[in-house]
Amino acid sequence: MAVAALSISTLVSAACASTRIDRILADPSHYRDRQVRVSGSVVDSYSFANRGAYRLGDESGQLWVVSDRGAPRTGARVTVQGTIREGFNLGALGDRMSLPTGLSGLVMMESSHKVGK
Numbered sequence: 001m002a003v004a005a006l007s008i009s010t011l012v013s014a015a016c017a018s019t020r021i022d023r024i025l026a027d028p029s030h031y032r033d034r035q036v037r038v039s040g041s042v043v044d045s046y047s048f049a050n051r052g053a054y055r056l057g058d059e060s061g062q063l064w065v066v067s068d069r070g071a072p073r074t075g076a077r078v079t080v081q082g083t084i085r086e087g088f089n090l091g092a093l094g095d096r097m098s099l100p101t102g103l104s105g106l107v108m109m110e111s112s113h114k115v116g117k
C-alpha cells in the first residue's frame with residue numbers, strides 16, 4: 001500500500017514540475033506536441049482581439065508563447081502549460097500585430113496560464 005501511495009505521489013509531483021526553457025530549446029523534437037509546464041517572467045507581451053503572444057524567460061532561456069486568451073503584462077511572473085510546436089508562424093495576424101520576426105519556429109501553444117506574485 002505504501003509503495004502504491006509513493007508511486008502516485010511521485011507521478012503527481014512530476015506532472016506538476018516545471019521544465020527549464022533551455023531543455024526545450026536544446027532538444028525541441030523531444031518536447032514537440034507534448035504538454036509542458038514552464039515558469040518565468042514575461043519579457044515581451046502583445047495582445048490583439050483576445051489573442052496574444054508573449055516571450056517567457058527563466059534563468060535558462062526564453063520561449064515565445066501563443067495564447068487565444070490574450071497575454072499577461074510584461075514583467076508578470078507566470079506558470080504556463082501548453083504544447084510545444086515547431087515551424088509555427090502567425091502569418092497575417094503577426095503582421096497586423098507588428099510582432100517581432102523572431103515569433104516563428106519554436107513556440108508554446110498555451111492551454112492555460114496562472115499569474116503569480
